[in-house]
Amino acid sequence: MTTRTTPESSPAVHLLDLHSLVVAVRRRRRLWGTLALLGLLAGAALAVLRPPAPAATATVLVAHQADQPNDTGTLIRTDVELLHTTRIAGQALRALNSPQAPQDFMRDYRGTGLTNNLLKIDVTGASDAQAVDRAEALADAFVADHVRRMREAADAEAKALREQRDRMRDELAQVNAQIGDSSADADPSASAGIESLFARRAELNSRIADFDQRAAEARTGTPKVVAGTQIVDDPRAVRHSLPRTAATDAVIGLVLGLVLGLAVAAVGTVVADRPVLRREIAANLGASVVAEVRRPHRSAAPWRRRRARAARERLTATLARTVRGTSEPVSLLELGCARGASAIALDLARVLAADGPVVVVDALPGARRADRRRKPGDPAVVGPGDAAAVPRGTRRIGVGSLAPGTAWTGLPDLGTRTVLVVRAGHGSAAWLHTVARQLADLLVPVLGVVLIDPDPRDRTDGTLWDGQHMALRGRTERPARQNGTGRAPAERPSWAVRVPDSDQEAR
Structure with a gap:
């Protein structure tokens, strides 16, 4: 007769025991502690061996024709995307007399919307002086492009309004001619038609005056946009602190190494079933x-x-x-x-x-x-x-x-x-x-x-x-x-x- 030493199978089988998992992961603290330490050292070494490239920054105040107090940032996001276009990059490169391709230059800078009307431009370069020159060229190119677009939009709107006004004036001339013809005719039955012509002439005069006012307002708002769009923070080099950068990268490496170590320990514990x-x-x-x-x-x-x-x-x-x-x-x-x-x-x-x-x-x-x-x-x-x-x-x-x-x-x-x-x-x-x-x-x-x-x-x-x-x-x-x-x-x-x-x- 064999003595039974194997335990009875439990009727309730737990797929994952959190208590056992926590204890097993804690027992493998040497593993995740080592990975966390390696992440800390790797982050600090990365900051020393690969320091950040020289960079410059500039801030541009962007005025919009359709600015609203309740804007959710759609306009400034549009400006950020326009900054990353080959047209603005090409204009900046032409100002710098640089043979670099616009597509390659676009990878060296980025735009960030700080508020609804503030755009921050960050540019990297081979040196601090080159980064500052690039930031200035980009800011000038963006301001010039923005002003040009606002003026073109205002001119197009004013032109459309003037064309509408001219069509109204032609129609008004026709109505005046009809009124003159009706006044020369002594037929009493034409009195009702004359009244409608007079009403139409009054309406056309009102609409012509409205189009004149709107065309003037469309061109009047452009100087405000032009004057409001300007560089408010001159391009300047960004100073990097090596100790601060090393500390930041070390902390990031520590957190990533710790998370990776805990994940490896947890997965290893579940797979090994020890x-x-x-x-x-x-x-x-x-x-x-x-x-x-x-x-x-x-x-x-x-x-x-x-x-x-x-x-x-x-x-x-x-x-x-x-x-x-x-x-x-x-x-x-x-x-x-x-x-x-x-x-x-x-x-x-x-x-x-x-x-x-x-x-x-x-x-x-x-x-x-x-x-x-x-x-x-x-x-x-x-x-x-x-x-x-x-x-x-x-x-x-x-x-x-x-x-x-x-x-x-x-x-x-x-x-x-x-x-x-x-x-x-x-x-x-x-x-x-x-x-x-x-x-x-x-x-x-x-x-x-x-x-x-x-x-x-x-x-x-x-x-x-x-x-x-x-x-x-x-x-x-x-x-x-x-x-x-x-x-x-x-x-x-x-x-x-x-x-x-x-x-x-x-x-």
């Missing part, structure tokens, strides 16, 4: 997380190192109680933390050496890692081939690997019971399922999982409450309270152990 939370690792391995060890950084504060040592001591004590409670050999199988597993095995062997001879069977790939951490007086470390020569009565502690390529059939030789030492976020969910299935097929019960380098903000529960046959304390410790039957109450299981990370948690 569990990082206690509950996910426990569910995928089918065993409870019974302890966790955080690896302190080399530059960590002294109190953090003391806390880490205290956690290692509590972990060693917990594993020692388990090993002492069984006569079968126990192994430590690592996934992503060979160095940590060998250190835990040596710590456990040192504690058990007080009870009798202990041998560490090191089956980790490569050179024996446990040998590197041995101290004078530590238990012996042998390889898998020398395990058969270990004297009977010597306690064996096996250390092996669960990385891809593992020889599964050799794991029972290391120990008939095992404790998994797993680094959070190292193995994918599919590989954790494979580990659980292979150990179940080999009839190697998993006593629990020791989690290495867990997320400090992980508040999930790594205990499988329906898997008490795999608990460490369920086999080796007596419950604190017992009922009349000598069994622990079902509603208060006490077999799961979590090694606290701080003295406050331990208390």
Whole structure:
């Protein structure tokens, strides 16, 4: 009969766990931090290696014939588009006596509408003097073109009005002739027709006067437009501050690098599907997380190192109680933390050496890692081939690997019971399922999982409450309270152990 260690499939499957995603992205802070730093350096380097080209600016006040207070900027946008035409670019180049093509010159300047009547012209050049000359030529060309267009529009409108007036005058002459002919005729029946002619003459006189007034107004408004369109800010070179430009580009690069790093970390997390939370690792391995060890950084504060040592001591004590409670050999199988597993095995062997001879069977790939951490007086470390020569009565502690390529059939030789030492976020969910299935097929019960380098903000529960046959304390410790039957109450299981990370948690 095979012991079932794989977890039951959950009826509700979440396509994306935001908590797991946030934790996984935070754990990959080295990636997005590096990309953000690279973006910062790239932005600063770009500002130094490719400084902005010399530039000049000018501001033009543009008066329009149809200016309205409620204009939404349509007229100034039209002026901006007219500035980017080959006609104005060609006029500016002719004023500069430059052989450059207008199409190429249009890429060196741009116009911006500041208000309904203010147009800003920005021009680049090979030098500050050339940029200023270009800006002046462009501003003059635009003003001249605008004035010419306004005058042509006013002349065209006045001409059309005068033509209408002349047609009215011709018609008025015809009406006057008809009135003279009717007055010479003494026929009384023609009196009604004469009255209509007089009314028509009055109407024509009124319309002729109106056309005269409108034609005069059309030409009168042109001088206002001509006088109002002028350069209000003379062309001047734009001074670039290298420190300010470098700081701006560095901040932009930092933001872009950070966004790119977060996106890469998030996508990589979703694609890789590497569990990082206690509950996910426990569910995928089918065993409870019974302890966790955080690896302190080399530059960590002294109190953090003391806390880490205290956690290692509590972990060693917990594993020692388990090993002492069984006569079968126990192994430590690592996934992503060979160095940590060998250190835990040596710590456990040192504690058990007080009870009798202990041998560490090191089956980790490569050179024996446990040998590197041995101290004078530590238990012996042998390889898998020398395990058969270990004297009977010597306690064996096996250390092996669960990385891809593992020889599964050799794991029972290391120990008939095992404790998994797993680094959070190292193995994918599919590989954790494979580990659980292979150990179940080999009839190697998993006593629990020791989690290495867990997320400090992980508040999930790594205990499988329906898997008490795999608990460490369920086999080796007596419950604190017992009922009349000598069994622990079902509603208060006490077999799961979590090694606290701080003295406050331990208390």
